[in-house]
Amino acid sequence: MPMSIPAELVTPTLLRGWPLPGGGSGKDDRGSVLVIGGARMTPGAALLSGVAALRSGAGRLTLAVAESVAVQLAIALPEAGVLGLPETPAGSVAGSCATTLADELESADAVLVGPGLDDKDEATALLRGMLAMPADGTPPAIILDAFALGSLPELEGELGPWADRLILTPNVTEAGILLGRDVDDLHRDVPDLADKYQAVVSCQGVIAAPRRGGKAGGGADQNGSGHWEITTGHSGLGTSGSGDVLSGIIAGLRARGTTNSQAACWGTHLHAAAGDRLASRLGGLGYLARELTEELPPLMMELSS
Secondary structure, eight states, X not given: XXXXXXXXXXXXXXXXXXXXXXXXXSGGGGOEEEEEOOOTTOHHHHHHHHHHHHHTTOSEEEEEEEHHHHHHHHHHOTTSEEEEEOBOXXXXXXXXXXXXXHHHHHHOSEEEEOTTOOOHHHHHHHHHHHHTSOOOSSOOEEEEOGGGGGGHHHHGGGOGGGTTOEEEOOOHHHHHHHHTSOOOOHHHHHHHHHHHHTSEEEETTEEEOOEETTEEOSSXXXXXXXXXXXXXXXXXXXXXXXXXXXXXXXXXXXXXXXXXXXXXXXXXXXXXXXXXXXXHHHOSSOOOHHHHHHTHHHHHHHHTO
């Protein structure tokens, strides 16, 4: 069995040497995020991801959600554009909606699929439809989370159009499904997962970019080894909606113009550091995922100083 791979520690010093893009002169300079998710029963997941993307500095946000919850989300987050998608009788986002999203996909810089989706077959059909769409101009980064991740084993041979622009944010259980085996050594299994899907992967504080010819590739950059480990984070992060916040942070940073690896390293660190801040102020358990987003702007300011 392959040995674990040493990781580079993600510290404030490393991040200050790997600075985020500036704010530009307006929102158009900070990129556009499209979040696709939000079934009738789980609209809050898309909302959490969208707020996290904006708190991370993205300039524009569109939420594409089940039609029955679109108006409510538009009121809850007036800073976002909201697009209602066709849904099944059970309230799941219909997999046939990819063509409905064509204009939004063309204008987005980062597309996050998964928060609040609740039907694997519909999610698979949606992703397959997106993969079949022509990529005109500069294609967006694709971030997959939650139910969208469960579709990947079935789509593994079809992911060519997303080469070099795919980011995955699985938990340990989802990582095991993606690999087809138990995940018991993150420093071995996360790089294997990155290689298998040619994606940057962030899982439980370990981040990896795909290796090519034995070297780090797929967005590893000149600023990193291709394999990193977060040095912060509190167990209180294991709360409902926390993963939606993480994927939203990464999408927001990616839209601003970072590379895949930089977005994953910065985003995973910010998510964990926000948890530490809340744990020290409110206690280790009981803080809410939405409270994580409020910690992001001051954390980014401190790491940029």
